[in-house]
Amino acid sequence: MDLIQAAAKPVIIYGAGLKKSEADLLRKVEPRARFIPLVSGVNTVTAAALGLINRINPTACSTLFIAAADENGALDQVAAQIGRAAFVIVMACYASPLTERADLVLPMATWLERSGGFTNTDGTPLRAHAALPASGQSRSDWDIPGALGRKAGAGCRGRQSRPAPVRRLKGERTMSKVLIATDWLAACAGCHMSLLDMDERIVELLNHVTFTSSPVTDLKHPPESGVTVGVLTGAISNTHNVEVAHRMRARCTYLVAVGDCATFGGIVAARNLVGTEAALKRAYLETESTVDGLIPDSPELGRPLPAVTGIGEVVKVDIFLPGCPPRPDDFLYVFSEVLAGRIPVVLPSQHFRYD
Numbered sequence: 001m002d003l004i005q006a007a008a009k010p011v012i013i014y015g016a017g018l019k020k021s022e023a024d025l026l027r028k029v030e031p032r033a034r035f036i037p038l039v040s041g042v043n044t045v046t047a048a049a050l051g052l053i054n055r056i057n058p059t060a061c062s063t064l065f066i067a068a069a070d071e072n073g074a075l076d077q078v079a080a081q082i083g084r085a086a087f088v089i090v091m092a093c094y095a096s097p098l099t100e101r102a103d104l105v106l107p108m109a110t111w112l113e114r115s116g117g118f119t120n121t122d123g124t125p126l127r128a129h130a131a132l133p134a135s136g137q138s139r140s141d142w143d144i145p146g147a148l149g150r151k152a153g154a155g156c157r158g159r160q161s162r163p164a165p166v167r168r169l170k171g172e173r174t175m176s177k178v179l180i181a182t183d184w185l186a187a188c189a190g191c192h193m194s195l196l197d198m199d200e201r202i203v204e205l206l207n208h209v210t211f212t213s214s215p216v217t218d219l220k221h222p223p224e225s226g227v228t229v230g231v232l233t234g235a236i237s238n239t240h241n242v243e244v245a246h247r248m249r250a251r252c253t254y255l256v257a258v259g260d261c262a263t264f265g266g267i268v269a270a271r272n273l274v275g276t277e278a279a280l281k282r283a284y285l286e287t288e289s290t291v292d293g294l295i296p297d298s299p300e301l302g303r304p305l306p307a308v309t310g311i312g313e314v315v316k317v318d319i320f321l322p323g324c325p326p327r328p329d330d331f332l333y334v335f336s337e338v339l340a341g342r343i344p345v346v347l348p349s350q351h352f353r354y355d
């Protein structure tokens with residue numbers, strides 16, 4: 001009690017075992033404390049509300065699909081009862097007697113790896129964003145039935161190319177959106193124009209994300225407090241580009257290199273074929289339209305590097321999205337994957353653009 005009295009903002013988590021004398025004591029700190037009751041059986045109550053109240057008899061099933069099979073060992077008893085001839089499909093995050101018994105295991109992403117909604121222990125619906133990318137072939141629990149439905153030709157919607165993996169929940173308290181910052185290096189504006197070419201789909205995207213900064217808005221730099229996704233277009237050509245790339249890397253969780261220039265140098269890397277000096281002379285002194293040419297030279301300008309490279313040569317990149325430029329659909333694919341808590345390390349072939 002002394003500890004609670006001394007705390008500036010106490011949070012008290014209590015369960016059914018709380019005695020009346022203890023409850024009376026805690027009431028004294030009620031005005032400034034936050035109380036969280038441990039309500040048991042939240043999942044059971046929700047299942048009943050959805051009409052899922054019929055008990056099954058595992059011994060009588062010829063096929064059994066067990067979703068979310070990680071319930072504290074309670075389902076291990078089910079595993080023991082399943083008939084030997086039954087075909088058992090299990091969706092689970094962890095190994096258990098159920099996964100041992102299963103004929104087919106569908107690996108499920110853990111809570112830390114999936115976005116979605118959940119009801120907390122005091123009955124409040126909340127939204128969650130994935131903190132880690134899902135590992136291996138695991139997927140969010142809501143995504144697996146969708147994928148199965150599509151395979152079975154049931155026309156199940158499941159995951160779409162549009163970024164709507166998280167529905168807004170009734171009474172939802174948390175409205176945080178995924179923060180995205182973009183910047184450009186040695187680039188034409190083509191990649192950013194393609195991003196803008198998402199047109200009205202940007203409106204839908206903005207239900208889930210906030211663009212904190214970009215080269216085409218007043219706020220140019222990613223916030224010091226950081227963003228989830230940093231998007232960089234353009235190649236590393238001069239010292240200023242290196243600075244911008246390091247700043248974005250330091251302030252984002254996932255860095256996306258967008259466009260051929262960002263991926264491997266692209267058209268900007270043509271300078272490597274002739275050398276920096278020759279390229280500068282040709283561009284600023286020798287073009288047919290140049291009169292009194294002058295090679296720019298100011299301490300405020302970045303100095304050309306000996307060679308042009310992709311961004312991955314100077315900072316760690318999490319996702320490469322090549323193309324000159326990538327199509328708006330390709331941006332949407334990457335954003336929707338990240339929103340769903342997945343990092344598309346290898347892009348599906350339809351999202352590779354070679355021209």
Ligand code: SF4
Nearest residue numbers: 187190259260261324
């Ligand atoms: S990849 Fe193409 S569109 Fe994108 S910045 Fe480079 S040249 Fe421009």
